[in-house]
Amino acid sequence: MKLTRRYRFSASHRLHAPSLSEEQNTELYGKCNNPFGHGHDYAIEVQVAGRVDPRTGVVVNMDRMDRLVNRAVVDAFDHRNLNTDIAEFRDRVPTTENLAVEAGTRLQLAWREEFGITPALERIRIHETARNTVELSL
Amino acid sequence: MLITRQVEFSASHICRNPALSEEENRAIYGPAANPNGHGHNYILEVTLDGAPDPVTGMVFDLKELKDVLNREVVEPMDHRFLNYEVQPFDRVVPTAENIAIEIWRRLAPHFDRGVKLRNVRLFETEDLYVDYAGAD
Numbered sequence: 001m002k003l004t005r006r007y008r009f010s011a012s013h014r015l016h017a018p019s020l021s022e023e024q025n026t027e028l029y030g031k032c033n034n035p036f037g038h039g040h041d042y043a044i045e046v047q048v049a050g051r052v053d054p055r056t057g058v059v060v061n062m063d064r065m066d067r068l069v070n071r072a073v074v075d076a077f078d079h080r081n082l083n084t085d086i087a088e089f090r091d092r093v094p095t096t097e098n099l100a101v102e103a104g105t106r107l108q109l110a111w112r113e114e115f116g117i118t119p120a121l122e123r124i125r126i127h128e129t130a131r132n133t134v135e136l137s138l
Numbered sequence: 139m140l141i142t143r144q145v146e147f148s149a150s151h152i153c154r155n156p157a158l159s160e161e162e163n164r165a166i167y168g169p170a171a172n173p174n175g176h177g178h179n180y181i182l183e184v185t186l187d188g189a190p191d192p193v194t195g196m197v198f199d200l201k202e203l204k205d206v207l208n209r210e211v212v213e214p215m216d217h218r219f220l221n222y223e224v225q226p227f228d229r230v231v232p233t234a235e236n237i238a239i240e241i242w243r244r245l246a247p248h249f250d251r252g253v254k255l256r257n258v259r260l261f262e263t264e265d266l267y268v269d270y271a272g273a274d
Contacts, residue, residue: 001235006265052239056155056166057231059268063168 002122003059004047007069009078012039013094037081043127044073044103050119060119072110073103096128100136108138140256141197142185145207147216149224150177151232167233175219180237181261182211184245188253198253210244234262238270246272 014037015029025033032038046069050059080086082094088102104124111121125135152175153167163171170176184207188197218224220232230236238260249255261267 001238002269003235004267004269052233052235055157057153057233057236058166059235061166062266063165 001052001059002047002049003119004045005062005065005069006043006045007066007074008041008043009074010039010041011077011080011082012037013082013089014038015093015095017093018091037083040128042077042099044069045125045127046107047122047124048119049122060115064114068110068114069107072106076106077103096126096132096134100124100126100134104136104138139190139197140185140187141200142183143200143203143207144181144183145204145212146179146181147212148177148179149215149218149220150175151220151227152176153231153233155231175221178262180215181267182207182241183257183259183261184241184255185257185259186249186253187256198249206245206248210248211241234260234266234268235270238268242270242272 013032014034015032016025016035017028020028046065048060048065052059077086077099082089082099084090086094086102089098092098103126107121107124115121121138123135123137125133127133151170152173153170154163154173155166158166184203186198186203190197215224220227220237222228224232226240227236230240238258241260242255242258245258246255256271258270259267260270
C-alpha cells in the first residue's frame with residue numbers, strides 16, 4: 001500500500017549561477033534570473049509505502065507524518081527567500097530539481113529518526129507551479 | 139496499455155477501533171476518531187492493464203467499466219455512512235487504506251481474463267490518497 005500526502009509552502013527564489021556570465025544567466029534562466037527574485041506556491045507530495053497495520057488499518061500515523069514533514073520541510077521553507085534564508089542555496093541554484101534534492105535529504109534524515117525503515121519513505125514530487133513538476137525517488 | 143477511469147462518491151465514516159482506548163484512538167486517527175462521524179468526497183481512479191482488442195481498439199469497454207464501478211462501489215457507498223451501511227466496515231475501520239482494499243476485493247473478480255486490475259487509487263481529500271495494487 002502506498003500513501004501520498006500533499007503539503008504546501010510559498011517561497012521566493014532567484015535562479016542565477018555565479019559561475020556563468022550575466023548574458024549566460026539571462027539566456028539560461030530567462031525571467032527566473034530577475035535580480036529581485038520572484039515566488040511560487042509550491043506543493044510537495046510525500047509518498048510512503050508499507051504494510052497496512054491490521055490493528056489500526058493505516059500505513060502510517062498521519063499526525064506523526066504531518067508533524068515530521070512540517071518540521072523538516074514546510075516550516076523551513078515556507079515564506080522564506082530560498083537563496084538567502086536557506087544555507088544550502090547560498091552556493092547552489094534553487095531550481096525545483098535542487099529543491100527536491102534538499103527536501104529529500106531533510107526528509108530522509110527526519111524519517112529515519114522518527115520511523116526507521118518502515119513504512120518506507122518512497123518518493124517526493126514538488127510542483128513549482130501547476131504545470132511544472134519534479135519527482136525524486138528516495 | 140493502461141487505462142484509468144475516475145468516479146466519485148461521498149460518504150461519512152468514523153475511524154475508531156473499539157478494541158483501543160479513547161486516547162489511543164485519538165492518537166492514531168486524530169479528529170477522524172470523532173464518534174459522531176464526518177464525511178469526504180472520495181475520488182476513485184481505477185487502472186486496468188491490457189492490450190487493445192484488434193477489432194474494437196479498446197482495452198476494455200468503458201461503458202462496462204463504468205457499470206461495474208457504479209454497481210460495486212458508487213451505488214453501495216455513495217451518500218452512505220460506511221460504518222453502519224457498508225460491509226465490512228461494521229467491523230473493519232474504514233480508513234482510506236481499508237476502503238481501497240475493499241474496493242479492490244469487489245472489483246478484482248471482474249477483471250480476471252486478459253485485462254487485469256492494475257491499481258486502485260483513492261483520494262480521501264485532494265491532499266491525501268492511497269494506491270493499492272493487490273496483496274504484496
